[in-house]
Amino acid sequence: MSLSEFCPQLFSFRSCRRARPRGNVAGMMMGAGFTVAEVMARGGKACWRCSVCQGQGPVDLVAVAAALGMDATLGNRRPPCRVPGCPGRVRFLDANSTWPLPLDTITDADAAWWTFDDQERARLTALGWRMVMGKWTAPDPVTPPSPATPAPPPSSR
Numbered sequence: 604m605s606l607s608e609f610c611p612q613l614f615s616f617r618s619c620r621r622a623r624p625r626g627n628v629a630g631m632m633m634g635a636g637f638t639v640a641e642v643m644a645r646g647g648k649a650c651w652r653c654s655v656c657q658g659q660g661p662v663d664l665v666a667v668a669a670a671l672g673m674d675a676t677l678g679n680r681r682p683p684c685r686v687p688g689c690p691g692r693v694r695f696l697d698a699n700s701t702w703p704l705p706l707d708t709i710t711d712a713d714a715a716w717w718t719f720d721d722q723e724r725a726r727l728t729a730l731g732w733r734m735v736m737g738k739w740t741a742p743d744p745v746t747p748p749s750p751a752t753p754a755p756p757p758s759s760r
């Protein structure tokens with residue numbers, strides 16, 4: 604049995620629409636607060652993105668629904684990135700339109716956004732990561748000591 608058969612009302616976008624913060628007119632915040640059911644009703648695609656490794660990928664919404672329920676939202680969640688070696692945290696977007704819509708309801712207009720930003724910056728910096736040209740860069744590998752002997756001359760033919 605598919606999820607839509609199991610709970611058809613969850614697949615009607617209008618019936619499960621909830622009150623959302625105002626200010627969505629420009630379309631920038633269209634996805635804010637979408638529930639799992641809403642994202643499924645819109646086409647069933649969501650993705651994660653990591654601002655540290657720039658990774659992104661699909662989200663298994665069926666697994667999310669099983670774990671959190673259809674009324675849960677992936678907005679404002681920041682689980683650890685699963686890319687090996689990446690210390691970042693991911694955010695989630697509705698991926699059912701040409702431009703993915705952030706599911707977060709918290710934006711850079713909210714103090715909570717900056718609190719999180721500061722905490723992440725401190726955490727990543729403590730791990731040795733640095734912000735370079737707007738991107739997080741992994742700690743430099745240990746610089747080998749300069750060689751005691753000069754480099755060999757270029758081989759002649």
Ligand SMILES: [Zn+2]
Pocket residue numbers: 653654655656657658684685686689690691692
């Ligand atoms: Zn990452």
